[in-house]
Amino acid sequence: MKERIERLKKLTYIPQNDIAWLIEQAELSVKQREIIEENKRQQEITVHQFRQTQEEIRHLSGESRRHKKALEKIITNLNFAIQVAQNELDGAAE
Known part of the structure; x- marks a missing residue:
């Protein structure tokens, strides 16, 4: 994609306004894709952390029941x- 953008920048037979708009749209598209990929990565991390936390809660709950x-x-x-000690004391006192 970046190669295409650079190639478009070098073209001279397309009006400058049009090429500027095309470049802007292409760059925006690349940025949006990067943001989407980062959001997906963050979502995967969050899901993984949530599952780990759920497992830890289950583990701690079971441990808590055993301790109780x-x-x-x-x-x-x-x-x-x-x-028993009270009974022995009561028996010794009599």
Whole structure:
């Protein structure tokens, strides 16, 4: 495309106004294509980051559930140990 633009710039039998307009349109088209390609690239990056984030959220949610269950077991065991100690204290006091 850029080669064509340069070739058009060198032509002398096309009126200057027309050639200037053609060049402007061609350059605009190239810029628009570059912008579209960059937007597509950014969109792909965003989609990839979104999917990674979703996976991380799923992972952390599962980890959080496992930690919560482990803490519930620890609390249950501690409550049981406290109850046993309380019973022993009550038995020793009698």
